[in-house]
Amino acid sequence: MTTGLAADFAPEAIEAGRKLFAGPCDFFFAAAKSDGLPPIGAPEIAFAGRSNVGKSSLINALTGRTALARTSHTPGRTQELIFFALGERLTIVDMPGYGYAAVGKAKSATWVGLIRDYLRGRPSLMRAFVLIDGRRGIKDSDEATMTALDKTAVSYAVVLTKRDEVKAADQPALVAATLEALRKRPAAYPNVFFTSAQTGEGVSELRAHVAQLLAERSL
Ligand SMILES: Nc1nc2c(ncn2[C@@H]2O[C@H](COP(=O)(O)OP(=O)(O)OP(=O)(O)O)[C@@H](O)[C@H]2O)c(=O)[nH]1
Ligand SMILES: [Mg+2]
Incomplete structure (x- = not known):
């Protein structure tokens, strides 16, 4: 096992x-504004990250669907908080991306506000996943998101994405650098996931992790 890889x-x-x-x-629900969220129900997991990092694709991979969450080559595909119900046990939240200039300043700022409000004030949020493009590593906008999560004590885990695009020889150093960046972050899960929505690598581990969180919650 590569050290630190979940x-x-x-x-x-x-x-x-x-x-x-x-x-x-x-x-079951799309929210364009943080005062228009669905009522609190099942525990939630939410996927955050820069535009185009692969949030919607990962939700499709996790649920084994090809087109549950809408994906696109162009950044800015997901424009609202999109809520999916996995039976009555879990709610999965797809979010707009941040940190991509091409989306336009006004939209980008609206989305950042929406994401922040949701992450800060959602009692049913069990775990946020911060997705980082495996080809690029952690960017300033990711640091800002993690800082906001640390401040509000929302527990989160980092998922490196697009594993199929990262050479096997480069993967250990990327995982090590990511872990190092997480070391001083109080709300961060101390291991990282490394997934590919294309090959499915790392996806069953992420599913197992979510199932474990749910099981711990109902103890
Ligand atoms: N090679 C590869 N491409 C991926 C992977 N995951 C996503 N992509 C591609 O990356 C692009 C963006 O994927 P999305 O899932 O739409 O990304 P997103 O983070 O939801 O983007 P926004 O909704 O715009 O914020 C698409 O062209 C996907 O096919 C992956 O694991 N491997
Ligand atoms: Mg999306």
Whole structure:
């Protein structure tokens, strides 16, 4: 196992994750404003990250759908907080991206406000995932997001994405650098996930992790 990579799950945990995400998953709400969120229901997991990092693609990979969450080559595809219900057990929230100049300043600022408000004030948010493009590493806008999460004590985990685009030889150094950046962050999960929505690598581990969080919550 590459040190620090969240890869060490027992077969039972992997199976629990598979089962959890194998159930029906449906879109149920879109929110353009933070005062227009759905009522508090099932525990939520939310996917944050720069535009184009692969948030919507990862949600599709987790749920085994090709087009549940809308994806696109051009940044700025997801423009609202999009809520999906995984049965009655879990709510998955896809978010607009941040940090991409091409989206336009006004839109970008609106989205940053929406994301911040949601992350700061959602009691049912069980875990945020901050996605980092594996080809690029952590950027200033990612640091800002993690700082906001640390300040409000929202627990989060980092997911490196697009693993299929990162040479195997470069992966350990990327994981090590990412862990180093997380070391002093109080609300960060101390391991990183490294996924590819294209090959499915790392996806079953992420499912297992979410299933574990849910199981711990209901103890
Ligand atoms: N090679 C590769 N490409 C990926 C992967 N995940 C996403 N992509 C591509 O990256 C682009 C953006 O993916 P999205 O899932 O739409 O990204 P997003 O973070 O939801 O983007 P916004 O909604 O615009 O913020 C698309 O062209 C995807 O096909 C991956 O694991 N590997
Ligand atoms: Mg998206």
